[in-house]
Amino acid sequence: MDHAQPKLDFIPPTFNPFVLRMVHLSLPMLQRFRVQPWLPAGISPIETVNGETLVDLYHQFQNNKIRLILAFRHCEVDDPLSGLYLFSRAIPKLARQQGISLQSPIHSHFMYDRGMTIWAGNWLGWLFAQIGGIPVHRGKTLDWQAIKKARELLVNGRFPLTVAPEGATNGHSEVVSPLEPGVAQLAFWCVEDLAKAKRVEQVVVVPINIQYRYINPQWSKLDWLLSKLEADCGLAKSIEVASTEKPEQFYYQRLLRLGEYLLTEMEHFYRHFYHRHFPDLPQSLSREENLTVRLQNLLDLSLQVGEEYFGLKQKGNIIERCRRLEEAGWNYIYREELSNLKSLSSLKRGLADLIAAEASLRMLHMRLVESFVAVTGTYIQEKPCFERFAETSLILFDAIARIKGTRNPRRPRLGWRKSRVTIGEPISVNQRAIAYQQNRQGAKQAVAQLTHDLQIALEKMIV
Template sequence: MPQIIKAQPPLPFIPPKLNLVVLRLVTWVLPYWLKHKLHIVDIDVTDIDRLVEVYKQSQMGRLRMVMAFRHPSTDDSFCLGYLLTSILPAAARRHRIALTSPVFAHFVYDRGIPRWAGKIVGWLYPRLGGIPIHRGKADRLGMMTARDLLVNSQMPLAIAPEGGTNGHSELVSPLEPGAAQIGFWALEDLVAAGREEDVLVVPIGIQYYYLNEPWEKLEETIHQLERECGLTVSRHDTIVAIRQSDGRPLRKLLYDRFYRLSQHLLYQMENFYAQFYQYEIPERPPLEQAISRTEISQRLQNLLDFALQVSESYFNLEPQGTKIDRCRRIEQAGWDWIYREELNIPNTLSPVSRKLADRIATESDLRMWHMRIVENFIAVTGSYVKDRPTIDRFAEITLLLWNLVAQIKGEQPRNRPVIGDRRVQITICNPIPLSDYWDRYKSGRRQAKQATTDLTQEIQTSMEGTVDRG
């Protein structure tokens, strides 16, 4: 029986209210959390001096800073927090630069995060200066709050232009224009106020690496998924190769098992949508016969497109834009049917009407399930692991499959298995002055849109330049 979702009043805006005691507590807890909860044992920062200089200039009132960071994982916010609260102040002290406390940043977060992450996160994020944004609509209040803080706060603004995690350290998703747009709005306000500060966007790359190549734990995770999916596979040759540290044969054996698992899951999901949602399965060979990487990638994209259509048809939405755009619109439509305007005033619905509203809320949540599956696999290609079969890429795709299986079983994807200890590489890119784009931006609506697009592309190029693909 599905969990009953109660219809509720619209989600209120949660204003940021930075609490220095809470920030100090988080600063104290972060190293322990990173090491023992996230198994991140080392964070190395390239070109930290760039951030020290820009942060100093920002505190001196000479510029405003947008920190545009990569977002491959839900762990990114913890790494960025440690960068700001520990690594940055230490680097400043080495250069005999005194930064004014607090050394931190306001940050934009998805308003839906407290819904799945729990009440503690909903309490904590505002007290760390977080600004909630509804991703699927023009959130005027959230955007205006971010704009005001960027102009007037003593702290910079951090935002992830990818919009959501993609699970790939070595693949940057297409960026959304929010970081560029907020930067231009802030520059507009500064010019209108007669202030001389420029606005700088500082792209920040984040990449994860596993230490000591934990192939054994990876094999155990793949085997767990095989059992969950009803696959019977001999593990003997793989385990022997792991024990003998036999690199190339090991990768070949694991890739074959991983590929079989992926194909099996794809066939299962195709059968599911064909049986219950009238999906027309393209002609395909028997499951025992492997299909090419190109075909499995194309079949996956076709299936993801149909899964979105299942949600869109329920919410009466036309499929418009990229898959990411469609996910955002579906999410917002679902929220509109769960968080109802008419419930702003208590006791306006009769008991029967209330139960009907709960029914619609429950069905909306169920229909959004299809969209959640697509979110996990938007960035997946058929060649990511094959092209470079490292432990890092193997683990990333395996954990995405784990998320899928967990969602099917109704479990929390955040309770994922730990593959091994990791290190993080953070790269501070050259700052991008928005004044370089200002003349074009202020020339008219069309030019402003093009300037925003061009700036977003420059941020994208900078982020892609931080990716180490060996």
């Protein structure tokens, strides 16, 4: 982003059933073909587990017995395809099988990152608005416009509300990142808003997990991707795998070598150009443990570069620090006080552009950290399956593409995948609201406990 921009306006949801119908009809094509460079697609079939629970919840919702929050795991950009299939195909079919009459369309409002419209295009903001999406300026500490609209739809909306409790994708089907408190806070606000309106509906949160499996793992495609990454790094290809050797061990060694090389290069980069000091590590660490500790040190120091530029304190976990950096960067680029950039003098416009360009570069450090927020040196070692090899390789692909300056890189497709959507046990919020309403400390603990229980529920659904 080389130029200052006016503030990002809120895009109000304007649900249009015709547009939703078109999206539902196009789903088979969206599953099969890549409609954007950053969408791998290639997903079929989509399996639903415990869908009967969601049928019952939708029936209760449509009969004004409950208000419903769907807490979807969102591990990668393809997840909305599974959600669309769940609403447009799976739930209506299961309802018919059970003899339950549900009003059409089966759908949900949803919250999405306002920043998506920046790198994907304004058309995405229009589409999301037409199908009931609520944009969240994720960098803001509290986006009151989004919160107000979410609370309004939670209480009076025609559909339930879908929220991704992790706040961002982590690229791992089998790792749930620490949850943000937004789902729990919205749930308790909904209880309060219903009470003020003298309504008796119960508030329910249902955890929903999405997990992917490759149907026919194609090691040759993984080999191609690793060869590309090795070429980008200037590394010669490793020795060929012997016909009797397990491919897992061969590709594991290649990924380890790539990871260690990238770490060494990035450590040199920050040491030489940003004057950072990396601590010495104990010799007793295994190769995988060494990789994990070095990566965590690198992420920490990378965030420090951005934090020092924006004058931020090092506070909270990696994800919380990323969000504060994003907020600071957006404030430098999308200037609320500059409503009419054309009225600025050439000098002031030049200075505003300079600040925006510098902020954009500083935010790149945070974007690289985001890519690796869930990566460890032991993830593949713990379970050396093709899926984990593929996930880690694609994360490396994204990171190298960012460093190369590639805009919206075309992610490689490593084969057809099947998606497994699991509906968890509903979590009733009303009884928990008693503690929430006692005092500020009680509210804080209630939010933390509900967030913790939701985290455990999502983790238990991983198979």
